[in-house]
Amino acid sequence: MTDNFPQAIYHFQLDAAVIFSQPFGAGHINQTSLIVTESAREYILQKINQAVFRDPPAVMKNIRLVTDHLRQQSPDRPREVLTIVPSIAGQDWYKDEAGDFWRVYEFVSDSICLQQPRDDQDFYNSGWAFGHFQKQLAKFDAALLSETIPYFHDTPCRYMALHQALQADRQGRAAQVGPELDFALSREAGAGLLQQLQAQGTLPLKVTHNDTKLNNVLLDRWTRNALCVIDLDTVMPGLLVHDFGDSIRFGASTAAEDERDLTQVTLSLARYQTYLQGFSTGCAEGMSAEERYYLRDGARLMTLECGVRFLTDYLNGDVYFHTSRPGQNLDRCRTQFKLVRELEAHWSELEQLAAR
Ligand code: ADP
Ligand code: GN1
Ligand code: MG
Numbered sequence: 001m002t003d004n005f006p007q008a009i010y011h012f013q014l015d016a017a018v019i020f021s022q023p024f025g026a027g028h029i030n031q032t033s034l035i036v037t038e039s040a041r042e043y044i045l046q047k048i049n050q051a052v053f054r055d056p057p058a059v060m061k062n063i064r065l066v067t068d069h070l071r072q073q074s075p076d077r078p079r080e081v082l083t084i085v086p087s088i089a090g091q092d093w094y095k096d097e098a099g100d101f102w103r104v105y106e107f108v109s110d111s112i113c114l115q116q117p118r119d120d121q122d123f124y125n126s127g128w129a130f131g132h133f134q135k136q137l138a139k140f141d142a143a144l145l146s147e148t149i150p151y152f153h154d155t156p157c158r159y160m161a162l163h164q165a166l167q168a169d170r171q172g173r174a175a176q177v178g179p180e181l182d183f184a185l186s187r188e189a190g191a192g193l194l195q196q197l198q199a200q201g202t203l204p205l206k207v208t209h210n211d212t213k214l215n216n217v218l219l220d221r222w223t224r225n226a227l228c229v230i231d232l233d234t235v236m237p238g239l240l241v242h243d244f245g246d247s248i249r250f251g252a253s254t255a256a257e258d259e260r261d262l263t264q265v266t267l268s269l270a271r272y273q274t275y276l277q278g279f280s281t282g283c284a285e286g287m288s289a290e291e292r293y294y295l296r297d298g299a300r301l302m303t304l305e306c307g308v309r310f311l312t313d314y315l316n317g318d319v320y321f322h323t324s325r326p327g328q329n330l331d332r333c334r335t336q337f338k339l340v341r342e343l344e345a346h347w348s349e350l351e352q353l354a355a356r
Contacts, residue, residue, distance in 0.1 A: 006033055006045060008102040011087050011094040015041050026115055026215055027231065028321040034107065042107035043085060047100055048093070052320065053233060056101035058146040060084070060092040063232045066207075069140050079108050080228050108228045111218035116256065122224060123251050123271050124278035129217045129226035130209060130243055131282020137207040138286055142237045145207065152210055152234060153242045155191040155305045159184075162308050165315035173315050177330065183337045184308050194239055194294070194301055202290050208238035212247040240291045241298025244279055248272060249303035253339055258331045265335045267342035272299070273353050296350035300343045307336030 005021040016037040024034040024044065031047040048056045063084065070081045085104040087094040094102045117123035151157040162184060166174055174181075197203040209216070209229065216231040250257060252271040255264040276295065280287060310333035313320045318329055343350065 005035070006047075006102075008047070008094055008096055008100075009033075009035055009043075009045050009104070011089075011096075011102070012043075012045075012104040013086050013088060014043060014104075015039055021045070025113065029233070035104075042109070044105045044107050046103050046105075048103065048233075050099075050101065053148055055146065055148070056093060059148050059233050060103060062145050062148060062235055064092055065144055066137070066140070066232055066235050070136055073136055079111070082108075082228060082230055082232060105230075108218050108230075110221040111227050112221050112224075113215050113218055115215055117214060117251055117271070118224075120270060120274040122219065123214070124274045125219060125224060125226040126214050126217045126251065127247065127275040127278025128282040129229055129278075130212045130247060131279040131284075131286075132226070133209055133229045133282070134206060134240060134243065135283050135286045137235075140207050142205065142207050145236055147236050148234055149236075152236065153238055153302070153305065154195060155301055155308070156195065158305050158308045158312070159188050159191055162312045162315075165312045169315065171315065171317045173317075177311060177314065177333075180307075180311055180330070180333055180337060183340075184304075184311060187304055187340065191301065191304065193297055194241065197290075197294065198239060203239050203241065203294060204288075205237045206240055207235065208240065208243045210234035210236060210238050210242060210246070212243045214247065214251040239298070240283070240287060241294050242302060243298075244275075244295050245298030245300070245302030246306075247275055247279070248299040249306055249336065249339060251275065252299075253335065255335065257335055258328050259335055260331050262334060262338050265338045265342075267339060267346060269346060269349060269353075272350065276353060292354050293351075295354050296343070296347065299350070300340060303336050303339045303343065307333045307340065310336060 005018050009018055014037050016039040018035055019038045020036040021033050025032045029049045029052050033045045035043040035045050053059050067081050074080050083106040084092050085106060211231055211234045218228045218230060220227045252268050252275060254266045254268050259265055310329045314329040321329060323329055
């Protein structure tokens with residue numbers, strides 16, 4: 001007998017029979033469902049997006065290694081580390097007949113996931129969580145990790161993809177994006193700064209999260225303290241300033257990532273400062289003076305890069321990021337470019353904040 005639940009769930013070692021399932025969360029990449037069993041235990045079932053992650057077993061191996069390492073550091077606090085639920089066959093994933101890869105995590109109990117911070121404290125706590133995450137991984141051997149998405153935060157490579165999309169113009173949309181394209185091209189020359197700083201040894205490669213959006217950290221429902229860093233698909237060698245910057249582009253904006261009214265989209269300096277404090281405290285002594293100095297470049301370039309990626313996906317026909325309405329990727333691109341302008345307008349203030 002079949003039911004309406006995703007059938008892949010029957011291939012995992014749950015504690016009891018499934019009684020409920022529904023699509024869940026606001027992630028742009030994987031297909032996520034909440035699953036509830038008759039003992040009222042909750043799980044997260046995900047179909048891994050194979051257009052994005054070409055080698056799902058390698059992704060899961062990274063996550064297994066990283067979560068094992070994190071758990072060793074806080075063995076008595078299970079809610080603070082993502083827990084993989086094994087398949088019936090004892091693996092960290094299940095591959096169905098169609099070739100799709102699925103995984104299950106325990107739902108982190110009494111947690112909340114935010115699309116925008118309610119107040120400064122929420123954002124401070126998320127910054128602390130991502131800073132602490134880097135600190136906890138400081139001694140992890142990066143050579144053990146597969147690069148799940150090559151050149152993920154290589155901004156010049158993202159520009160190459162934009163040029164290719166423009167050239168191909170598969171959807172005939174290039175004519176609609178003149179101002180956005182002009183903006184992107186006007187910033188292309190300096191887009192490789194972080195790669196240069198890495199190559200010359202000023203910024204060291206570390207094990208970083210690489211996708212530090214506010215909705216990739218869970219807070220405790222009651223205390224609102226940082227609880228658990230999730231979405232570990234892109235944990236790879238990267239730069240500390242990437243992780244700082246990606247959080248800023250999402251959480252220090254005064255509007256949603258896909259806001260259409262750009263007058264609503266501004267940079268909150270208070271939020272920037274609060275995140276900086278939380279992140280620095282979480283990293284503890286793990287942030288060098290050079291990394292601190294280039295935090296604002298991380299914020300600017302991660303925002304620019306994300307705008308370029310949204311624009312590229314719009315030109316390609318919305319094939320990478322999930323969308324729920326036409327034009328959403330172009331709207332997302334516009335908010336990112338507005339935020340780049342905002343960051344540039346406050347450039348010297350951002351340096352002063354970091355110097356404090
Ligand atoms: P995506 O890669 O598509 O962003 P995520 O792994 O970030 O997928 O999951 C999407 C959403 O599902 C998260 O933003 C969060 O709301 C929720 N989520 C994922 N894992 C858990 C978990 N273990 N416990 C509670 N909620 C979770
Ligand atoms: C995606 O998976 P999610 O929704 O947490 C993307 C990030 C982007 C972000 C933009 C693997 O993050 O790189 O910054 O959307 N993840 C991947 O919101 O590409
Ligand atoms: Mg996510």
